[in-house]
Amino acid sequence: MNDLMNKVVQTPIEIALGIDENGMTTAKKLYEFLGMDLKNYSRWIRNNITENQFAEENVDYWVFVMQEENPSGGRPTQDYKLSASFAKKLSMMARSEKGEQARQYFVRVEDGMKEVALRLQNMSPELQAIIMHDKKIQQVESKVESVNQDLQDFKMDMPILGIEIDKITSAVKKKGVKCLGGKESNAYKDKSLRGKVYHDIYRELKRQFGVSTYKAIKRNQCDLAVEVIGRYELPYVLAEQIRDCNAQISMEVA
Numbered sequence: 001m002n003d004l005m006n007k008v009v010q011t012p013i014e015i016a017l018g019i020d021e022n023g024m025t026t027a028k029k030l031y032e033f034l035g036m037d038l039k040n041y042s043r044w045i046r047n048n049i050t051e052n053q054f055a056e057e058n059v060d061y062w063v064f065v066m067q068e069e070n071p072s073g074g075r076p077t078q079d080y081k082l083s084a085s086f087a088k089k090l091s092m093m094a095r096s097e098k099g100e101q102a103r104q105y106f107v108r109v110e111d112g113m114k115e116v117a118l119r120l121q122n123m124s125p126e127l128q129a130i131i132m133h134d135k136k137i138q139q140v141e142s143k144v145e146s147v148n149q150d151l152q153d154f155k156m157d158m159p160i161l162g163i164e165i166d167k168i169t170s171a172v173k174k175k176g177v178k179c180l181g182g183k184e185s186n187a188y189k190d191k192s193l194r195g196k197v198y199h200d201i202y203r204e205l206k207r208q209f210g211v212s213t214y215k216a217i218k219r220n221q222c223d224l225a226v227e228v229i230g231r232y233e234l235p236y237v238l239a240e241q242i243r244d245c246n247a248q249i250s251m252e253v254a
Contacts, residue, residue, distance in 0.1 A: 013033075013101060013102070013105050014105075016029075016033050017029050017030060017033050017102065017105070020081075023084055023109050024081045024082060024083065024084070024087075025081075025082055025087055026079045026080060026081055026082065027045060027049060027061070027079055027080040027082060028041075028066075028079050028080075030082065030087055030090060030091070030102065031044060033098060033102060034091070034094045034096065034098050034099055034102065035096070035098050036094070045080070048090055048093070049061055049080055055086065059083070060082070060083050060085070060086035061080045061081060061082050061083070061086060062080065062081040063078055063079075063080055064078070064079060064080070064081060065077070065078060065079075066078070066079050084106045084109040084110050085106070085110060087102070087106050088102075088103050088106035088107060088110070091103040091106060159215060159216050159217065159218060159219070161219065164217075164219055164222040165215060167222060167226060168205075168214060168217070168222065168225055168226065168229070171225075171226045171229040171230065172198060172201050172202065172205075172229055173198075175201060175229050175230065175232055176194065176197050176198050176201060179197050179201075179232075179234050179238075179242065180193070180194060180197055180242060181242065181246050185245075185246050186245050186246050186248060187241075187242040187245040187246050190245055193241060193242065193245060196238060196241075197234070197238060197242075200234070200235065200238060201229060201232050202214055204228070204232055205217075205225060205228060205229060208225075208228050209221065209225065209228075
């Protein structure tokens with residue numbers, strides 16, 4: 001099957017359907033290709049996949065978590081790998097030109113798979129053993145790659161570590177200095193006022209990420225946290241206090 005789908009250049013329909021090395025598309029890609037109303041996607045998934053009594057998990061479809069950035073830290077997005085035969089059935093149900101295009105494609109995929117299986121049966125036992133051994137190696141390599149990806153995702157889902165902590169605290173200090181009018185300003189030299197500004201920046205950071213301490217922010221959210229700090233604006237009451245404090249030194253100089 002890998003030999004069938006492992007092409008150097010994919011056709012336009014394969015690109016549109018996001019066909020992987022195993023000849024599979026996903027529910028999301030197929031739904032988008034069929035051009036159906038995105039508002040009905042969740043219902044379509046329930047009716048045709050998860051609650052379909054004629055669809056069997058790990059036979060017709062496989063659940064997986066999409067590897068996407070999720071800055072809000074919400075629930076991971078699930079999608080479904082579809083076998084060629086199941087994707088063909090779903091395409092037929094669309095009753096549209098796009099559905100017919102997808103159906104014809106998956107029919108060709110099934111025919112190709114049957115041809116490969118037939119050729120394999122006609123090979124000598126020794127050659128079959130070599131091919132099956134190579135396939136098992138590919139499966140192991142694929143699993144190792146998947147485990148490595150899961151490990152990387154786990155690491156990035158952990159709370160920030162030393163280097164990320166330094167990055168965030170540095171951004172807070174830089175923003176605080178700017179809000180106070182620079183290190184030479186009267187407001188910056190006022191320890192109480194300076195503390196209020198830094199406290200408010202951290203308060204806003206915790207509010208944005210829904211955490212009790214900024215150190216609970218996830219590693220994959222570190223850059224976003226720095227952006228949040230960069231967009232921080234002083235509340236009116238603090239801005240007034242800083243202006244008044246810095247105005248005093250201007251009057252004294254005058």
